[in-house]
Amino acid sequence: MEVVILSGNKQIGALAADAIEALLVRKPNAVLGLATGSSPLPVYDELARRHQESGLDFSQAHAFALDEYVGLEPGHPESYREVIRREFTDRVNIDPANVHSPDGAAEDLPAACQAYEDTMRELGGVDLQILGVGTDGHIGFNEPGSSLASRTRIKTLIEQTRKDNARFFKSIDDVPHHVVTQGLGTIMDARHVVLIATGAQKAQAVRDFVEGPVAAICAASVLQMHPHATILIDEAAASSLKLADYYRHTYDNKPKWQTI
Numbered sequence: 671m672e673v674v675i676l677s678g679n680k681q682i683g684a685l686a687a688d689a690i691e692a693l694l695v696r697k698p699n700a701v702l703g704l705a706t707g708s709s710p711l712p713v714y715d716e717l718a719r720r721h722q723e724s725g726l727d728f729s730q731a732h733a734f735a736l737d738e739y740v741g742l743e744p745g746h747p748e749s750y751r752e753v754i755r756r757e758f759t760d761r762v763n764i765d766p767a768n769v770h771s772p773d774g775a776a777e778d779l780p781a782a783c784q785a786y787e788d789t790m791r792e793l794g795g796v797d798l799q800i801l802g803v804g805t806d807g808h809i810g811f812n813e814p815g816s817s818l819a820s821r822t823r824i825k826t827l828i829e830q831t832r833k834d835n836a837r838f839f840k841s842i843d844d845v846p847h848h849v850v851t852q853g854l855g856t857i858m859d860a861r862h863v864v865l866i867a868t869g870a871q872k873a874q875a876v877r878d879f880v881e882g883p884v885a886a887i888c889a890a891s892v893l894q895m896h897p898h899a900t901i902l903i904d905e906a907a908a909s910s911l912k913l914a915d916y917y918r919h920t921y922d923n924k925p926k927w928q929t930i
């Protein structure tokens with residue numbers, strides 16, 4: 671796990687975008703894993719800027735969203751399918767047919783979850799997965815207690831997550847209780863994982879998943895077992911880390927040729 675402490679959103683967005691740009695140059699038909707939430711927005715803004723200003727090309731790329739609410743009517747502005755479209759994919763030249771989301775409106779949800787896993791596998795798996803983290807350490811919607819080997823499935827949200835996400839809805843009563851999410855095992859199959867966390871409200875979750883034990887109580891801690899996980903955080907999110915100075919020292923002395 672590489673922890674990179676940066677001064678702000680712009681730096682985080684630029685570094686993550688560098689990794690995605692290098693991937694797309696190397697492999698134009700790369701498979702990207704997309705997350706919702708406010709944390710990845712600087713990355714999407716920077717990628718959209720590079721697309722508009724320098725022609726960064728997504729025409730052959732594929733994308734898979736991490737998760738989706740269950741029970742929102744199709745086209746609901748807060749469904750993650752819509753959020754991903756609005757915040758990112760409509761702003762670059764990715765083919766809409768290549769943008770996949772779990773189907774939270776499927777009649778047979780377990781079958782839809784299996785089909786989602788199958789499509790990911792058929793396309794060769796995710797090359798680079800963008801992640802945020804919940805205040806309880808969830809990634810995707812893998813709440814505490816999620817199996818570290820889980821695959822795409824239905825989950826029930828913890829009350830705190832519903833409260834955290836109520837800001838996107840008229841009231842907390844409108845936040846669904848159920849979701850479908852890629853599992854922790856699914857996320858672990860991505861070849862490179864880039865997790866972004868900013869702000870003091872994430873400091874405890876960051877401390878727990880980076881430096882605490884690997885345990886289902888903090889889902890993101892499974893990333894300690896990932897061969898290529900990059901954690902991009904700002905100073906506020908880094909404020910509870912024991913080894914913050916060591917992470918800074920390591921990054922400052924990284925050979926120039928070595929990317930994240």
Ligand SMILES: N[C@@H]1[C@@H](O)[C@H](O)[C@@H](COP(=O)(O)O)O[C@@H]1O
Nearest residue numbers: 705707708709802803804810811
């Ligand atoms: N399912 C999403 C997660 O993928 C996201 O990481 C989390 C944090 O969101 P934010 O980045 O807005 O704090 O919110 C939701 O619960």
